[in-house]
Amino acid sequence: MPIRQFWFLRKLLLFAADGVLILILGNYTIYHAFPSIGFREDSVLLPLVLITTWLVLRSHELYNVIERSFDEIFRSMIAAYVSIGCILFAFSFFSVEMDKIRLPMLWMLTCQFIALSLLRLLLWKVEKSLHEARKVLLIAPKEECRKIYHRLRSQPKNLLKLCYISMDVENDDWKSKVAEVDLLVLGANLRHHQKVAIMNYATRHGKQVRIIPNTYEVFCSHAALTQIDDIPVFQPQGFYLRRELRIIKRVMDIALSLAGLICTLPFMLFAVIGIKLDDGGPLFYSQIRVGRGGREFRIYKFRSMRIDAESKSGPMLAQEGDARITKMGNFLRMTRIDELPQIWNVFVGDMSIVGPRPERPFFVEQFTKEHEEYAYRHNVKPGITGFAQIYGKYNTTAFDKLVYDLLYIQQCSFLLDVVLILKTIRVLFTKSATEGVQTGKDFEDMKKYVIGAKSGDVYGDY
Incomplete structure (x- = not known):
C-alpha cells in the first residue's frame, strides 16, 4: 500500500513528536537555563504552552507537509509562533508566575521554533523523496482552462505535474489518458x-478527483439532509448569519478593534513618516465601499498610490507591477500596514474583523451583473480578513473570491473567526498575496498539453 495513504498515522506521529520536543525544550529553557527563578514542579506553564502550540499549529495546517512547498510551511511556522508568543505574553499579564518569566519564555519559543521547523524540513524532504509528482489531467471548458x-504551472513545488488538458469533454478521448494520470481536476463551468x-x-x-466549485455546489456544500415522505431531500443553507452570532461577532469586533488601535499605533506612526518622506502627499486615502445590506460607507487606508492614480484611467483594479503604486506604497501593501486604518471602520460598526472584503459600488454593480450570487456577500458585514484574503491573492478572480466569501458565510462561527484571525498573520509573509491582477502577457502555449490539438491551434490568447 502506498505510504501516501497513511496520512493519519503520519500526522499523529508528527503531533506526538511536537509534544515531546515542546516538553523537553520547555523544561530545559525554563527550569534549567534559568534556575534562579525557581519554578514550582506543579507549574501549569508547560501544559499551557503545549496545548496552545498544538492548537495554533493545527489552525495553521502545519500537520500537512506533503502538498505544500517548504516556503509556505516556513512562513506558516513564523506566523504560528508569532501567534503563540502573543497568546502566552497576554496570559503572562494575568499570572503572577508567568509575569517574571517573559525573557525565559521568549528563549523557549525561539528554541521550539527552530526545532519544530527543522523537524518539518526533515519530514518534507523525506516525503518528497518518497513520492513523485502526481500527474494531472485537467478537464475544463476552453475559456476556463487558461486560468487553471x-x-x-506556477505551483511545481506542490507535487502536481500537468500532463493533459481536455477542452471538449464530449468529443476528446480523455478516457484513454485517465490510466496515465493520478489526479483529475474538473473546472467549475463543466455541465453537471x-x-x-x-x-x-x-x-x-x-x-482521485478535485472539483473547482461553482455557486450551485457552494449552495449544496453544507446542505442539511431531510425528506419528503421517503424521498431524501437536501435543504441548502442560506447565506446569512443568525442574530446571536452577529451579536457575538460585534462584541469581538469592539474588543479587538480597541486593542488593535493601541497595539498598532507604532506601525501607524511608521507609515505616517514613510508616506511623508516618500512623496509628501496626503496620509490617508478614502473610498466609498458597499457594506451590509448594500449600505455605502467610507473606508480609510494609508495612501499607497500616487495622488493622481485614477485621474485618467478611472476606477480599475490593481495590476501586477502597477506603476500607480509608490515605493512606500509597495511596502505598505506587502506588509498590509496600509489596511490598519480600517480598524476604525470596525470600531464604529461599518466593518467586522472577519468577513468579505468591501468593494466599490462601481465594481459591485459590474460583478453582480456577471454573477447574481454576488449580492449574497452583502448579507454580512465586510471584513478586514477572511477566506478570500487568506487563501486568495490580489489577482484571484472575482468569481473565486465570491466562492470563498459564500463558503465563509455558510460556515461562520466564533471558532472559525479566531482561526482566520490567527492565519491572517501568515499573509504578511506571503508576497503572492499582494500580487495585482494578471495582465495575461506571460502565459505559455498550452498546445502541447491539449488532447487532440491540431497544428495552427492557438491556446495562449483567450
Missing part, C-alpha cells in the same frame, strides 16, 4: 452531467 493552467460521468469513470479506475 497558469495556476497549475459531465461532472457526474467523469466522477463515475475516475472512481471506477481508482483515480
Whole structure:
C-alpha cells in the first residue's frame, strides 16, 4: 500500500513528536537555563504552552507537509509562533508566575521554533523523496482552462505535474489518458452531467478527483439532509448569519478593534513618516465601499498610490507591477500596514474583523451583473480578513473570491473567526498575496498539453 495513504498515522506521529520536543525544550529553557527563578514542579506553564502550540499549529495546517512547498510551511511556522508568543505574553499579564518569566519564555519559543521547523524540513524532504509528482489531467471548458493552467504551472513545488488538458469533454478521448494520470481536476463551468460521468469513470479506475466549485455546489456544500415522505431531500443553507452570532461577532469586533488601535499605533506612526518622506502627499486615502445590506460607507487606508492614480484611467483594479503604486506604497501593501486604518471602520460598526472584503459600488454593480450570487456577500458585514484574503491573492478572480466569501458565510462561527484571525498573520509573509491582477502577457502555449490539438491551434490568447 502506498505510504501516501497513511496520512493519519503520519500526522499523529508528527503531533506526538511536537509534544515531546515542546516538553523537553520547555523544561530545559525554563527550569534549567534559568534556575534562579525557581519554578514550582506543579507549574501549569508547560501544559499551557503545549496545548496552545498544538492548537495554533493545527489552525495553521502545519500537520500537512506533503502538498505544500517548504516556503509556505516556513512562513506558516513564523506566523504560528508569532501567534503563540502573543497568546502566552497576554496570559503572562494575568499570572503572577508567568509575569517574571517573559525573557525565559521568549528563549523557549525561539528554541521550539527552530526545532519544530527543522523537524518539518526533515519530514518534507523525506516525503518528497518518497513520492513523485502526481500527474494531472485537467478537464475544463476552453475559456476556463487558461486560468487553471497558469495556476497549475506556477505551483511545481506542490507535487502536481500537468500532463493533459481536455477542452471538449464530449468529443476528446480523455478516457484513454485517465490510466496515465493520478489526479483529475474538473473546472467549475463543466455541465453537471459531465461532472457526474467523469466522477463515475475516475472512481471506477481508482483515480482521485478535485472539483473547482461553482455557486450551485457552494449552495449544496453544507446542505442539511431531510425528506419528503421517503424521498431524501437536501435543504441548502442560506447565506446569512443568525442574530446571536452577529451579536457575538460585534462584541469581538469592539474588543479587538480597541486593542488593535493601541497595539498598532507604532506601525501607524511608521507609515505616517514613510508616506511623508516618500512623496509628501496626503496620509490617508478614502473610498466609498458597499457594506451590509448594500449600505455605502467610507473606508480609510494609508495612501499607497500616487495622488493622481485614477485621474485618467478611472476606477480599475490593481495590476501586477502597477506603476500607480509608490515605493512606500509597495511596502505598505506587502506588509498590509496600509489596511490598519480600517480598524476604525470596525470600531464604529461599518466593518467586522472577519468577513468579505468591501468593494466599490462601481465594481459591485459590474460583478453582480456577471454573477447574481454576488449580492449574497452583502448579507454580512465586510471584513478586514477572511477566506478570500487568506487563501486568495490580489489577482484571484472575482468569481473565486465570491466562492470563498459564500463558503465563509455558510460556515461562520466564533471558532472559525479566531482561526482566520490567527492565519491572517501568515499573509504578511506571503508576497503572492499582494500580487495585482494578471495582465495575461506571460502565459505559455498550452498546445502541447491539449488532447487532440491540431497544428495552427492557438491556446495562449483567450
